[in-house]
Amino acid sequence: MRFVGLKGYSRYSDKKAYTLDEINRMEEVTVVLNRVRESEDLERMCKALKHEHVVLNEIASIARISREKKVTASVGLNPLNNHDLEFYEELGAYAVVLPPELNEEVESFEKKDVKIEVFRKAFVEMFYKGKCFLSSYLSGKSVKRDGECRMECGKKWEVFYNQKRVGSVTFKPKLIEYDVGGDLLKYEIRQIKGMGVIEHGTDNKHPKP
Amino acid sequence: MELTTNIPNLEGMSECSIKPYDGIYLGMPYCWEYEGNFVSNLHDLEAGIEILRSLKKKTYVTTFAVPRNKDLEKIYRLVETVSDLCDAIEASNLGIIRYLTKEYPDVKVHAGGLTNIYTVSTAELLYSIGVSRIVPAYELSIEDIEKMKDVGVEIEVVVHGKIPVGIGHECFLKRFSKIVGRDCPKICREEMYFKSEDLVLKPFGHATLSGKDICMYEHIDKLEFADAFRIEAVTERIGYRERVGSIYRRLIDDGFSRSDFESLKALSENGIANGYYFNKAGQIYVSR
Numbered sequence: 001m002r003f004v005g006l007k008g009y010s011r012y013s014d015k016k017a018y019t020l021d022e023i024n025r026m027e028e029v030t031v032v033l034n035r036v037r038e039s040e041d042l043e044r045m046c047k048a049l050k051h052e053h054v055v056l057n058e059i060a061s062i063a064r065i066s067r068e069k070k071v072t073a074s075v076g077l078n079p080l081n082n083h084d085l086e087f088y089e090e091l092g093a094y095a096v097v098l099p100p101e102l103n104e105e106v107e108s109f110e111k112k113d114v115k116i117e118v119f120r121k122a123f124v125e126m127f128y129k130g131k132c133f134l135s136s137y138l139s140g141k142s143v144k145r146d147g148e149c150r151m152e153c154g155k156k157w158e159v160f161y162n163q164k165r166v167g168s169v170t171f172k173p174k175l176i177e178y179d180v181g182g183d184l185l186k187y188e189i190r191q192i193k194g195m196g197v198i199e200h201g202t203d204n205k206h207p208k209p
Numbered sequence: 210m211e212l213t214t215n216i217p218n219l220e221g222m223s224e225c226s227i228k229p230y231d232g233i234y235l236g237m238p239y240c241w242e243y244e245g246n247f248v249s250n251l252h253d254l255e256a257g258i259e260i261l262r263s264l265k266k267k268t269y270v271t272t273f274a275v276p277r278n279k280d281l282e283k284i285y286r287l288v289e290t291v292s293d294l295c296d297a298i299e300a301s302n303l304g305i306i307r308y309l310t311k312e313y314p315d316v317k318v319h320a321g322g323l324t325n326i327y328t329v330s331t332a333e334l335l336y337s338i339g340v341s342r343i344v345p346a347y348e349l350s351i352e353d354i355e356k357m358k359d360v361g362v363e364i365e366v367v368v369h370g371k372i373p374v375g376i377g378h379e380c381f382l383k384r385f386s387k388i389v390g391r392d393c394p395k396i397c398r399e400e401m402y403f404k405s406e407d408l409v410l411k412p413f414g415h416a417t418l419s420g421k422d423i424c425m426y427e428h429i430d431k432l433e434f435a436d437a438f439r440i441e442a443v444t445e446r447i448g449y450r451e452r453v454g455s456i457y458r459r460l461i462d463d464g465f466s467r468s469d470f471e472s473l474k475a476l477s478e479n480g481i482a483n484g485y486y487f488n489k490a491g492q493i494y495v496s497r
Binding site for chain 2: 036037038039040058059060061063077078079080081082083084085086087090099101102105108109125126127128130131132133134136137138139140142144145152155156157158159160161162163166167169
């Protein structure tokens, strides 16, 4: 499984994403449209894709597009519990990506028809993926809407408690490898290589990407 | 126009601090362990609801914003306790929202600001499954929020206070417990800030909030399409909720006052900003 970002629609900058034409010339890729856009727009773009499998980050588009394609609910939707899985199953999702912070509790999820996808390698960040608005607060660029992150978390932050400086801290994302099982496995490499493929994945029978 | 705020525990429920408001959200959504948190102390919550009822205020109960499987039993108990007592339950997790609309169809459900409601299509879907009110994603501009009004769902917007800039699995205050000599839950009795040059953030429980206070006092007319205005005060010191609420109550009833605006600015220890309402970086303030 190879995940590729569609220019204008993928969350991790257009520099690493491909055009619609380029993607439609590829074979067997999963197309990531994980910027949050109106479902009509996402549906139109999905119809133009020849590929059968997409990753989406907007719930109405999951409900619409899953009638025709295999849809993975993005980790950006921040699924955290069994009710989240039930909801995405109800919307018609094929798989749900769990945040890597939940890797130690994957076993606590009830078995459902919707597949659980987990990160075997992931950048663990200051906040849950999909729940960070720091970039837009500080510099006006929204990861969820513009697909651009200014990595403000990586600054050196002085810590003040009761108006007294008590230390400093930084929240640079850390790449962590996990020994975790799920129906599908994902390997995040987006910030290591400046290339179009943003993630690799596989099913759990073939755990090497 | 309904004016709302949030109160984390019984200690914050003075009659003066409630008076300016029409509706109150009870509970601290960012941390279960917060001292006296209504969502963890159900007897206190029932007492809080009774106080609000006696004052004829709308009574809303909030839930933990990022619930994992281990948190579900606590949420079930909370919902079971208050489902017949409150006017609505607020949730910011889509799974919990769906659980509530399915299992408690007679209870009004509000989708909170951390639900990530960015699009009209998301608002439509939530309305179709029974959500009665939404707080659109904090990152949206006024124009984007106003488009959601056509869906039919009630819209609540934050007009003042610190908004979350992120939420995660960890409380960052706890990292400094040894250094400051205070453990959870006492550590958040005093305020912690992260500062980098002129940037300020306020960590609090699982959330990190804007250091600046979002302030739409000067621009309130641009948000008149909304059904409710919220003052975010759940992490604030004593007195803040009452003073800010009184100022916005006067704004709604009597109109703009320069001296009230100056008072709001004085109350904001790190300054004011407009959030994302004007399509700019959230920490910028645009004057009228």
